[in-house]
Amino acid sequence: MSVTRPSPREPVDAESKVGEDLSNHRVELRLWLRLLTCANLIEAEIRRRLRETFDTTLPRFDLMAQLERAPDGILLGELSRRMMVSNGNVTGLVERLVQEGLIERQVSERDRRAALVRLTARGAETFAAMARAHSDWVAELLAGLPIEDQKALWSRLGDLKLSVRGAISPGGPDGVLTDTIEAETKP
Amino acid sequence: MSVTRPSPREPVDAESKVGEDLSNHRVELRLWLRLLTCANLIEAEIRRRLRETFDTTLPRFDLMAQLERAPDGILLGELSRRMMVSNGNVTGLVERLVQEGLIERQVSERDRRAALVRLTARGAETFAAMARAHSDWVAELLAGLPIEDQKALWSRLGDLKLSVRGAISPGGPDGVLTDTIEAETKP
DNA sequence: GCAAAATAGTTTAAGGTTAAAAGAAATTGC
DNA sequence: GCAATTTCTTTTAACCTTAAACTATTTTGC
Numbered sequence: 001m002s003v004t005r006p007s008p009r010e011p012v013d014a015e016s017k018v019g020e021d022l023s024n025h026r027v028e029l030r031l032w033l034r035l036l037t038c039a040n041l042i043e044a045e046i047r048r049r050l051r052e053t054f055d056t057t058l059p060r061f062d063l064m065a066q067l068e069r070a071p072d073g074i075l076l077g078e079l080s081r082r083m084m085v086s087n088g089n090v091t092g093l094v095e096r097l098v099q100e101g102l103i104e105r106q107v108s109e110r111d112r113r114a115a116l117v118r119l120t121a122r123g124a125e126t127f128a129a130m131a132r133a134h135s136d137w138v139a140e141l142l143a144g145l146p147i148e149d150q151k152a153l154w155s156r157l158g159d160l161k162l163s164v165r166g167a168i169s170p171g172g173p174d175g176v177l178t179d180t181i182e183a184e185t186k187p
Numbered sequence: 188m189s190v191t192r193p194s195p196r197e198p199v200d201a202e203s204k205v206g207e208d209l210s211n212h213r214v215e216l217r218l219w220l221r222l223l224t225c226a227n228l229i230e231a232e233i234r235r236r237l238r239e240t241f242d243t244t245l246p247r248f249d250l251m252a253q254l255e256r257a258p259d260g261i262l263l264g265e266l267s268r269r270m271m272v273s274n275g276n277v278t279g280l281v282e283r284l285v286q287e288g289l290i291e292r293q294v295s296e297r298d299r300r301a302a303l304v305r306l307t308a309r310g311a312e313t314f315a316a317m318a319r320a321h322s323d324w325v326a327e328l329l330a331g332l333p334i335e336d337q338k339a340l341w342s343r344l345g346d347l348k349l350s351v352r353g354a355i356s357p358g359g360p361d362g363v364l365t366d367t368i369e370a371e372t373k374p
Numbered sequence: 375g376c377a378a379a380a381t382a383g384t385t386t387a388a389g390g391t392t393a394a395a396a397g398a399a400a401t402t403g404c
Numbered sequence: 405g406c407a408a409t410t411t412c413t414t415t416t417a418a419c420c421t422t423a424a425a426c427t428a429t430t431t432t433g434c
Contacts, residue, residue, distance in 0.1 A: 026322060026325075026326055028325050028329040028337065029325050031344075034341055034344045034345065034348065035222070035226055035340075037348060038226075038348050039222055040226075041348065045354075057389075059391090075412080077412060084231075086391070086392055086393075087412080087413060088393085088413085088414070089391055089392075091415085092389085092414095114411090115413075135213060138219045139215040140354055141219075142218060143350065144346070144350025144354065149346060150214045150218050153218055153343045154217060154221055156339065157221045158221065159331070160340065161221065161224060161225050161228065163329055163331025164229055164232070164329070164331075167327055167330065167331065168228070168232050272421070274382080274383060275386090276421055276422070280420085298381090299428080300382040300429045301383080301429090
């Protein structure tokens, strides 16, 4: 508005996406929209670079990241749980990564319904390169924020996370345990 | 790990998704993963409730939110820009919403390539209800975080946003203008 | 005027995503 | 033992999403 030209090619971010009446000045809503904007901005750029640089996608990268931490392989179900996506989703992702020769799957001997997946040697190499680049990219994108601010942000986001989890979970002791005890290692 | 049981049904969030070597303790990476966790947690819950309560989806809600702020209608291209999604994406969303009778589209007289979309009366009503609920949901999810912390978080996320935009955009004067001048209204 | 370029949208091919239904194998409870 | 249940995974139908190719229309540059 303050600029005359109709900003012909400027995208508009999520903070203006969900409109619901500007008179509704709830802090919560503004916070959520800004959080969403930040996450989308970063995620979109990471996806773009993964595609451009490694011709791969974020879900594939995520899946391989899980496998990298489980050298002995991992069951599909566990994978789906850790990635927080549906079983069917994992089925498809695994299929494509096997196709690419980056991971391998193998039916469990003890339980013939279950299947183990793990990185292939080539998959491990490929992932190492991607993880390095990924880490650099994130550091680059956040470089404008002083390290102290980053730490403060991280800390407050921890509280936010607890708030959200608290509001979502059935309030059962299970969720509480998970949040408090396993906190940052596996929340 | 600190808990004996294998946590049979506990999902694991994004902070453990991208694994790249735990010895890499970059603050940036940890911050990004936590940010992603928070955003995903909230977004998933909002999507779930939109489906459960209104039998709709977040993209549809977003689209209607844009239309609500443009009572005189809006061009598809402008819509796609504001939503930060591709043209083709908007084509499909509009199609479905027209089908549902929530929006209407109309070819422009002056430019027969262009099409205007706007909310129908029923669409406006429906959206009003959804927006109210949406606002309440967000407030509920964030309720555990003191209002002062929310404001602080919002403020720091503003800096983060600038950092990311600065790192992404070609550094041209256009991007700078957009970021500084239009700041929160339409960045 | 009119050919070339730019612009507005749609289509297509590929992939990610889910919920729900279904299939196959293992466990459980008599 | 074996029927009922649970568990692990795949399939299906629907949607969201994009990049690239394509169509239709308008503008621009002579």
